[in-house]
Amino acid sequence: MRRAVIIGAGMAGLLAARAAAASGAVDEVVIIEPDDLADDTPARTGLPQARHTHILMAGGAEAADELLPGIIRRWLDAGAHRQELTSHMVALSPEGWYRRWKPTGHYLITASRPLLDRVVREQVLTDSRIRLLTGRKVTALLGSSHHVTGVVHSAARARGDEPHHLHAALVVDASGRASRATTWLADLGVTGIAQRQLDTGLTYASRTFRAPAGARHVPVFNVMADPLAGNGRSAVVTPIENGQWIASLCGIKGSEPTRDPADFVPFALGLRHPLIGQLLQDLEPLSDVTVSRNTGNRRRYFEKVSNWPERFVALGDAIATFTPVYGQGLSVAALGALALHRELHRHGSTAAGVARRVQRAAAVSVDAAWILATAQDIHYTAAHGQKPTRQERLQSAFTSRLSRVATGSAFMADALTDVTSMRRPATRLLSPAVLYAAAAGPLLKPLQGPQLTPAERRLLGPRNAATPAASS
Template sequence: MTEPRPQPTRAVVIGGSLAGMLAAAAVKDAVDAVEIIEAHELPAGPEPRTGVPQAAHVHPLLSGGADAIEALLPGTVGQLVAAGANRVPMTTNMVYLSAEGWYRRWRRNTQYLIAAGRDLTDHVVRRQVLADPRVGVRAHCRVVGLLGGRGRVTGVRLRAADGTETELAADLVVDASGRSSRTPRWLAELGVTGLAEDRIESGLAYASRIYRAPVATDGWPVVNVLADPRRPGGAGTIVPIEGDRWHVSFYGPPGAQPTADADAFEAYARGLRHPLVAELLARAEPLTDVTVTHTTTNRRHYYERLGNWPEGLIALGDSVAAFNPIYGQGMSVAAQGALALRRLTAGGLTDGLARRAQRAIARPVDVAWSLAVGQDVHYATTEGKRPNLGDRLLHRYVSRLSYTAIGSFRVATALTEVLTLQAPPAVLVRPDVLLAAALGPRRPLTNGPTFTPDERRRLEGAGVPLT
């Protein structure tokens, strides 16, 4: 008598975002097929994807996220660089004015970021994932509910573009639908209650525009002019991306918010605490309109705390926690969560997987959350939480670290390890870092932009005057 053939296993991923693609990469070896449910049509190339309003803004991929993506999809970083993205060593290739002063460009570097347009990053990852025949996409379709009960999710209910609803069974459902996630409501419909949530709103606004750079961007540094909390004003950054372009973003709190007025965009740059960004843009050619976003809320669902989390359901990326985008953490946190999911599914879809996965996904979220909220609570306009004594003491210590990092390679390294999500904040209270912070900078401070002689010659050749 022949044994009955086992039923093929299926994972359903809600959302074709970067997080959705990485989720598919994470679970594809644990099931027979992965089906990505996407409300829109996915572009064939590095083009804008409907439903990603943040794509118009700067999207650095921190080394903690880039390394995670490389582990999930080997060769991705190389493909990004081959397509024109810049691998920017930190702080070696950064002209960076912090609230405490100009950072030194250390010749040694331990961390990096990938500077590219969001559309290119999405395209390269999507191409890698969809090359696997086990992964498919069902476009123009929305998930409108979960199947199963409070103990286990067994699939999803779908609604097609014509309004037709069907059911799709699944052994695992991963919600990667982003800030618009309906998982809290769906859990309540299944009878799962007690979900805790935090919302911290700083009131910052974010405006971005892409320019044709007056110099070749290969190997060009990232430029950052941060705000000084002791005086009102905004901040600005120039990120060199593919195609010899600069992605320029400004952000500021109420009273110093950038607007969508194209004529006011460069005027805003002149209002920063140093004229560097305005000087660089004077010879750059604007290629796009100005895009403004007021959605800078830090929002987190504490799924990992639910004792009655159902089997068969996992949330990832912005569906779990969405951060103020000025910190550039979202893609990297999603990638680290997906890598944690892959490690847990290496042994198959075992009992207790969903709860273990949700706790593992929460670990990189914890780090990014503490960094983002730890900054945002100090804006006078922030709603949702006010800084307590511990927050204020920590903020003063971090400011001291930033000051010390201007002239201390040890502290600059520790800070970049944490800010790129390669190390937990506990690194900043190691005995050697505490001692270095107490001693202060060991090198003389720099009194102006830290361009190299070659970079200055290139700027002068392009007619860019620097003060």
């Protein structure tokens, strides 16, 4: 029996399970997960971020749909929203307000994180080859520095439990931000894994609200920070299922939002533009304020390890975590699982070098996300003593230029969305047409305020009466 063991039942783990089973390279897949997933509350211990805004980019949604055909339709049927880009997004970037250009086929999906995971989990577990073992956590890998041959797992919460060994032809670490892969590998003799960390000390504070009557499906509203001006505060509001909106406030170290409900709307009103505070000020909150602080960028360069062991792969946040405000982690997880499927389908689970191939293929979307996530963060992290590399500084200046041009060029907005939605590789931005447009600059003057429809303007509280706005 060729078995794959997947560590963790988050998005990367669920999609990796499907990828392994559907590739035909294994006969059985066992997912090991500490949490009891029958209990579908947003508060599950292993997924503290589930109470915060989760935007799924088109590239990630389509990778998931390739692995689980029809999953996008199922998300939407369960209450998720499809938001056309850039027409259904109102965003103030550091370079100014983005225009709402005509739809070009780009989109993103908004829903609560528990909904996104539940729909995928239900679908993945219809496959009789995939088994979910809950209440257990992986504590070590079995094997040697050449081959991983299984995992050691024990009770997640109970003490005094005898550890069990589970042998496997393939082990996938999808245990997220808390992944102990580098320690587990070091125990087998695989050391020297390079790592880069850029942490701005960003704090997230999120809360759900009842959507106003007739406003269940609104655009994504986003007021971003402006690192060069020293403003590290931002916020986003998105519609989710069940007639609710979720709002997340973010602030770097020294500018953090608090968990005090009385601070929530005032924080949003005090951003670079009061739009989000104005949207929220008269709404009925449906939850407490949840705060998370573990949000830094952290990249492990597994694909560069010269003696990478056979039959072991890491995916999703286990490879890299990104500042969440750019909404890329889920898509990187899905694209990584798709890379796993392609390599297993082509080479099988036991061919020499296949684990390394997967790691290299998964690194492509990780790199793209890293460039975008760190482009702004380097300005803060420099202030916090972490020196940006020369390459990071160049990438940051280039992305900032493209973003400025995108405020006044439909072509550039589309090219940038190709990459930020993770549908096209970052090299798309190096095409001659993009470089020419970047040199030419924006074709239209900057907007002086958000482009809002009359219906959207009515959602703002009375304090917005004087807000300048361009027509949409």
